[in-house]
Amino acid sequence: MEIDLNADLGEGCGSDEALLDLVSSANIACGWHAGGATAMRDCVRWAVAKGVAIGAHPSFNDPENFGRKEMDLPPEEIYAGVLYQLGALAAIAKAEGGRIAHVKPHGALYNQAAKTPQIADAIVAAVRDFDPTLLIFGLANSGLVDAAKRAGLGAIEEVFADRGYRADGSLVPRKEPGALLDDEDAVLDRTLSMVREQRVQAVSGEWVPLNAQTICLHGDGEHALAFARRIRGALAVAGIGVRAARAA
Secondary structure: EEEEEOOOEOOOOOHHHHHHHOEEEEEEEEEOOOOHHHHHHHHHHHHHHHHEEEEEEEOOOHHHHHOOOOOOOHHHHHHHHHHHHHHHHHHHHHHHHOEEEEOOOHHHHHHHHHHHHHHHHHHHHHHHHHHHOEEEEEEOOOOHHHHHHHHEEEEEEEEEEEEOOOOOOOEEEOOOOOOOOOHEEEHHHHHHHHHOOOEEEEEOOOEEEOOOEEEEEEEEOOOOHHHHHHHHHHHHHHOOOEOOOOOO
């Protein structure tokens, strides 16, 4: 058994290079919610050197709220914004001898795409028109995964080791109790359950089935590096290999 382990990087949190020794895929901020050209270049260089798959992490243009404020934008504006960010990261990756392998929206853009078809379709259209070989990472069982599949793109279903779930499979909003997990043992138990049993327990107690193809760790989290080390170790002990996601 194998699983992809990814982290959101380039967000100015100081542990990017160390995390790249532990993950198999990197979602690199493209400057609209955090980071910028230099941070993008640093992360790309480290990822290339360590053999980690490079992914774009586009967002709403919202640095004031770290890309976590919901926005009501027309689909054509979302399409153009995603294209803009993909182009920036792709140029840096090319110059450093790498290439983008996947796209994972960030924050509010990610969560809105999970439930709003017009947003999901705009993101998928931008990825398809930019490079239809790119994979799209989306919340497991979400509308973004469905939109990617409808368009004939590779869809990778993502689960979260350090986030709470609702019974419908959505993530608990960050301002609500149970949204963020900070107990390492609980995170380890949840990770192994998601990978081996393909399910996660919601904050209300129900078990939610899911297809865990990649596990996300937030690079901006206080415990990100510790979580990554323990999860990587626990996967190894369980005989679960870590490698970059691939299309089915």
